[in-house]
Amino acid sequence: MSKFVTFGEIMLRLAPMGYERFVQSKEFSVVYGGGEANVAVSLSNYGKDAYFVSKVPKHEIGQCAVNELRKYGVNTDYIARGGERLGIYFCEKGASQRPSKVIYDRAHSSISEASSEDFNWDEVFKDAQWFHFTGITPALSDNCAEITLEAVKKAKEKGVMVSCDLNYRKKLWSSEKAGKVMGEIVKYCDVIIANEEDAEKVFGIKADATDIESGKLSEEGYRKVAKELFDRFGLKYAAITLRESYSASDNGWSAMIYDGKEFIRSRKYDIRIVDRVGGGDSFAGGLIYGLSSGMGSKDALEFAVAASCLKHSIEGDFNLVSKEEVETLMKGDASGRVQR
Amino acid sequence: MSKFVTFGEIMLRLAPMGYERFVQSKEFSVVYGGGEANVAVSLSNYGKDAYFVSKVPKHEIGQCAVNELRKYGVNTDYIARGGERLGIYFCEKGASQRPSKVIYDRAHSSISEASSEDFNWDEVFKDAQWFHFTGITPALSDNCAEITLEAVKKAKEKGVMVSCDLNYRKKLWSSEKAGKVMGEIVKYCDVIIANEEDAEKVFGIKADATDIESGKLSEEGYRKVAKELFDRFGLKYAAITLRESYSASDNGWSAMIYDGKEFIRSRKYDIRIVDRVGGGDSFAGGLIYGLSSGMGSKDALEFAVAASCLKHSIEGDFNLVSKEEVETLMKGDASGRVQR
Amino acid sequence: MSKFVTFGEIMLRLAPMGYERFVQSKEFSVVYGGGEANVAVSLSNYGKDAYFVSKVPKHEIGQCAVNELRKYGVNTDYIARGGERLGIYFCEKGASQRPSKVIYDRAHSSISEASSEDFNWDEVFKDAQWFHFTGITPALSDNCAEITLEAVKKAKEKGVMVSCDLNYRKKLWSSEKAGKVMGEIVKYCDVIIANEEDAEKVFGIKADATDIESGKLSEEGYRKVAKELFDRFGLKYAAITLRESYSASDNGWSAMIYDGKEFIRSRKYDIRIVDRVGGGDSFAGGLIYGLSSGMGSKDALEFAVAASCLKHSIEGDFNLVSKEEVETLMKGDASGRVQR
Amino acid sequence: MSKFVTFGEIMLRLAPMGYERFVQSKEFSVVYGGGEANVAVSLSNYGKDAYFVSKVPKHEIGQCAVNELRKYGVNTDYIARGGERLGIYFCEKGASQRPSKVIYDRAHSSISEASSEDFNWDEVFKDAQWFHFTGITPALSDNCAEITLEAVKKAKEKGVMVSCDLNYRKKLWSSEKAGKVMGEIVKYCDVIIANEEDAEKVFGIKADATDIESGKLSEEGYRKVAKELFDRFGLKYAAITLRESYSASDNGWSAMIYDGKEFIRSRKYDIRIVDRVGGGDSFAGGLIYGLSSGMGSKDALEFAVAASCLKHSIEGDFNLVSKEEVETLMKGDASGRVQR
């Protein structure tokens, strides 16, 4: 099998039980995840040979993160050990009009303080087919930005397909810095995934919509965003996810893709949310699977949207669904009838 | 009091907590239930003298099932002890577009390997008013089919009212075998309950609807199904439950009955699902209660539908509601206001 | 800071886990709360200097209630110790068409058997700005009615603003007695809060609406109720909360206020309910905060409704939200987007 | 089968999880039990036809107590319904040098306010073989004392064997009152069970031991206590349980019996405590079983001590062990080897 490599941070997620607020909580559920780790798990679930590259501290909590990845079949051989700590995020689940709340405690993590010596990209990309990362990784530190650049260059050099989910995080860097750093890195990318805000925040590419409430205009606007990303960076695919937040409990979810030939808009799902963290990552995982498995643009997009629709019904960061489950939904069965 | 007897399998249900998937689960909730046991508990809750007849292994897990029935007032004197194991089913709760998933591990259960000697139907049906079973029981094994036939014959002989919920299970037998076996047994029945698929799968009686989306046509189709069941088997009542699966989280729920005089369609409920397993059984329990308590066809139907509507809000197989609670809903109060 | 004083009962709430029924439950969640305690916690959360006055038994369970209040910054210096027991209520959470169920076990509580000597109102109201209680407190016992009357008189005498949430409880007293006792007490009030039933049950002031389903008429009717309360008791503000119970899972929620000049109707929220107990109290807490912080009638009303909208998404009696969170919703962001 | 009847209060036990203190607890485990109910469950577990007579409120919490008894096969037909509340006790588990703590909230319970009309002793004792109660029942109220007296008289009249566990509770009555009331009731008893304090507290019969540390003397003292009880009340058996509290985690446990012929001291067990509440009741249950099943005094005593030894390893009030498990220990296998 050929490798599907992702590179980034894996964090410990601590969350109150059910709908408790932080201040009520005497127990936190323990989940490990992060943008690129989540994509790796998705790819492993669909049968791909997924590798996650990162750095975690040498102690037991670092090992817990590794073990969670191993459990889902992700290869962890290229995870470096060392450094100070595993990044943490506290996540309180919202409901109805009360939003979910995320508190990051990720500074000084092992990956953010990793150095080029921790990774041997030549070895990593041997027999690799795909490399994926998100905009969070270069945002972690200058070190990480530099390592990411090295990685995409090496991937390009070896003919590995490269995808990036822009994933702008305002707590990690400014739009200015993001634009500058990402502008350099994205040159080596074949696929860009963005949500309704990322392109504007990172590259200043704004959806040209006079009225954000009007779905029609909005779609037109996002077409332009996709096309501009596509053209500016010489991509093979530009994809945009479209989340409509009716409330913390209910969302609309769809996406579009531009492959240089046509703009394709996916089916839209109305979702009762169990856990929406990792929703975007599950889209990326589905899209990479689809595009790398010989599906056309439309099928890959529908696979990705169906996959990420299902993610919203699953606790934790990882999208624990099989290819067959995604295909069933993709083919139209959203009835949720008991499968005996 | 006169006895209400049900006969079938009681199983151990193992389910991940909340919306966890099997692979995430470190704890399974422990519930005991099964089609006929569930009906017995409903009848006991409404004040009837319910008896559950079955066979369970002699060990503690078998006793747990018995104790759970005793807790809700079901008489367990006719449950035979012995055999190899208690049937198990693993049940993962779905949400939104992700369906619930049931994995059966019921082969070789004590009841499926029971023999005629385990049950003294003469004694069981002494002072009995009603006998109920589902199509699952004869599907368990040839033994069970034979015992069920003995039971319905004896019940008929003693003037006991006999009802059957067709409950077709494709994992247990083929349509062909089901049709053959059930065709023989159902001759002794007074009441048949079926869902939208059962009549077709078991007896090849298909709802004649050109467009399954059109409620009107569909109702017409199901009228024909009810009438054909009624006529073919010389029934007193034929009832059909109608589930509309919008998603794993939301269902529409209603039913119809044909008593030889008129076709009655019940009120329809839109339900937020807590646990839908046992929904059909709670309908049967409500219908038997209604018909045996002097209600007319319409009231019995509305009682049954209201009862099973409430079941969907209750965890576990059993429908733990009182007669008064069903009546309140049946009379129209679906507001869910706090009862202080 | 000036004191915001509330006076009433704090109870132990025992509730089955999730949607379990009482009879299924092997564990009860433990929450402490009560109408006036809930208001005190709201006020403390918004930065006010909240005091809760009550009486609890001297043992550990009494101390638990005190500690829970202290945790949220409520001053407990005026809580008397002694008496027999802490009031308890058992609360089973409903879902869909199944209503929540509350069983009270509050008779003989320390506060219901308290005497005037337990409270030094002169000291309590020193430097106080506001005094709030609900109709539950005088309903607890003749003692409590008398103490409440002493308190409102003393408050009035000291120029403290007095508010009362009518909160009629039919299990505690009859409409007749309520009308008589409350009629005397309410004379000393500046603000009355009532829900859609209270004014009728306590003072016989009925919403004049020919069709309860028609929102328009209903609003007209409630305007008259507000005006009559306002006029009869010489109030500064009369506020009415309007709950539409679609089911135990979904409610509509809004309110209106009359300040002698105009009738203001708030925005209406459609809510997925996590826990609706304490919803009315959170409205009172928000309204008192708004009115005492220089907001106009409209803003105070919208703050109160937004605050209580959020309460429905929070487990337990207390409304654990900050002023900033209420303001965000009040200003229109009900999207529930993750806050990172 | 002939009936084994017990009469008394069944309460709701609320306990923090594990070794948490009350003030730390957000969840209470829910257990139902009480001296006489515990004995009824023991007898049912050993195969006897156990009846529990009491009064519980009509609401769901009352029904929970009834269902818990039914679960373990105890007949609940003679439990009256009505009254105000179910008695509650809060129970914090101790460890090492920290004692367990019990807070009673049992005043005004349904049983304590029951009247003679609630019970038809003629019917209850029809076909009865044994009647058991504890000193707690008459201590609950004058009503209860009177009803207990009626019961023992009726039992005696019908030739039913009567046993009483003295079980002195200083929070319920004084030694003076206990002595007076119990002195009257105990006249109708055949068997008295007491622990190391009861005889002194209720009847002023003190173990004559100069040095409580010296096992030998102490045994001599308790022999005298047993003999005096035996003689004063014309008993068939007087039994005394002997607990040595090394700490909250470890106890020594043994007992003695006097049958008019000889003093028998049982084997002594050193116990790691899981839950010691109900330990005395499990002794009574074992003793009644032994004496009523044709065992001699010695075997009955050893059965009772082994049974109650096992109780200390079981959570909750009830002694959930089988006759076979008790016999295995009684015969000497205390190795705790895994039973496969």
Added chain:
Amino acid sequence: MSKFVTFGEIMLRLAPMGYERFVQSKEFSVVYGGGEANVAVSLSNYGKDAYFVSKVPKHEIGQCAVNELRKYGVNTDYIARGGERLGIYFCEKGASQRPSKVIYDRAHSSISEASSEDFNWDEVFKDAQWFHFTGITPALSDNCAEITLEAVKKAKEKGVMVSCDLNYRKKLWSSEKAGKVMGEIVKYCDVIIANEEDAEKVFGIKADATDIESGKLSEEGYRKVAKELFDRFGLKYAAITLRESYSASDNGWSAMIYDGKEFIRSRKYDIRIVDRVGGGDSFAGGLIYGLSSGMGSKDALEFAVAASCLKHSIEGDFNLVSKEEVETLMKGDASGRVQR
């Protein structure tokens, strides 16, 4: 790295929480394990390249078992998929004088009905260093006995070291059959591990001890057992574990080994038990590690005993300790001081 291969059944363990009895339990903890799987996890924890060979059903519960092994780094490439079910065992934890109770529900498991075609031993043993199995595997079925025989023959042929833990299970086969089947298989073994009963039950080799209470004699007896095993089967090592069950809460634990030159008795540990299931397997895992890592007989024995001592403090079947943790204890630090 060279492979360490184990072959056998992996089961689902279902256990009540804490010290609950089955009948009290509403939740079962979910653990996966089995004699040989447990050894594989131990070896992986110590840094060896462990492979577990088995067969599990194709459904999610089968996958759960595989994922649990992957989590701990065990290679699962040779686990066949198919068949009917995963074996289950119910396990109730004992305390004090109450023994733990295991109920097996393992008949008809996928592995027990596996066939020779499911395993390619040539491939499995390529680059293998060690092969381990227990007497449970051939006891599962005639198929399994045959496959085990094929495996040991192939292992021997390839120069792989072979170890067997006799592990007699009376519920699976008789002593007669065990002796016959195992006699054939053990011929190909280099190492045999037995507990104090196995050698007698399987091969009729009895510890010659007049007084089982006398440690001295007993040791002498077990020396003879070890020597006889060693001589009869031409072993390299014969090891015997020695458990002293003081109670279900406390055990003594030690072992001995005979390597043809000397009899070595290990240090003895007095253990407070958290979970003793898997204790023997953790000894085997430690011994294999020690013997394969260049330790002498004595060190390997002490490593194995220390490893299995620690297992008793760990929940679940697997011995989740590192090599360093075992070495710390082995070197004498049993103080349990907090490691900061």
Added chain:
Amino acid sequence: MSKFVTFGEIMLRLAPMGYERFVQSKEFSVVYGGGEANVAVSLSNYGKDAYFVSKVPKHEIGQCAVNELRKYGVNTDYIARGGERLGIYFCEKGASQRPSKVIYDRAHSSISEASSEDFNWDEVFKDAQWFHFTGITPALSDNCAEITLEAVKKAKEKGVMVSCDLNYRKKLWSSEKAGKVMGEIVKYCDVIIANEEDAEKVFGIKADATDIESGKLSEEGYRKVAKELFDRFGLKYAAITLRESYSASDNGWSAMIYDGKEFIRSRKYDIRIVDRVGGGDSFAGGLIYGLSSGMGSKDALEFAVAASCLKHSIEGDFNLVSKEEVETLMKGDASGRVQR
């Protein structure tokens, strides 16, 4: 009341449930604590007016720590807000021969990066009677060392009694640095508390015992340590705690004090451990209470040892016992009998 002030770090403790290892854990219990915070809670429990001085981040997790202190009555007015994060420690509970394991993740905490401007010691020590800190606080950072020095100087200046628990942490600083920094600070102390290692690690004062196993000699050695601390720093009291770690489950616990007149050795307790973290802090809390409440050296010591004995039976960092509970044990009742 006069203030009892403590100054230091409060951390979030994350711990697996029960005896689970980190790698098994899906839920962490959430506890807040730290050396000086623990002492403040002890003092508040005994009725003193306790103040905790620290710095926590402005977000919800910081507020959780504050609320937990408020719950137990500790004044939090002087806790500064700001900085990056709350220190965390992961804590896995050991059992039997397996030690507890603590992983610190405390670098970059708000308190460690606090500055002198964050604290107004003049205001803090107004009306103060006692100031307590541990050797952990100055070890956190050079900032913290400087602030601690300012605090002790100011305390001394204002006539406040100053106590210090040496509490050496090798992960935070070297013996060399500790000696230098603490040597300066301790000059302003009146009371020093140390365990069996601290004096040596910080000040090179070694217990002069030829044989650590011999209790007698050891006591002699610790007398010299106490005297040397007393003399070198001009103390009023030097106290030493003496822990004997038999295993992770069982410890011996006692202490000694030297007041310039006599060496007093306390009673020794053998403890079954529930949670030993915070054991030393509970000793300090008890000693400060005793010495500040007019007890003599001996009584204060026995109070402190009894208090900390009880702490070992309580989950979490805080010693949640009342003065009465400590006194009961101190007076000799270690029987753990149920308190009804």
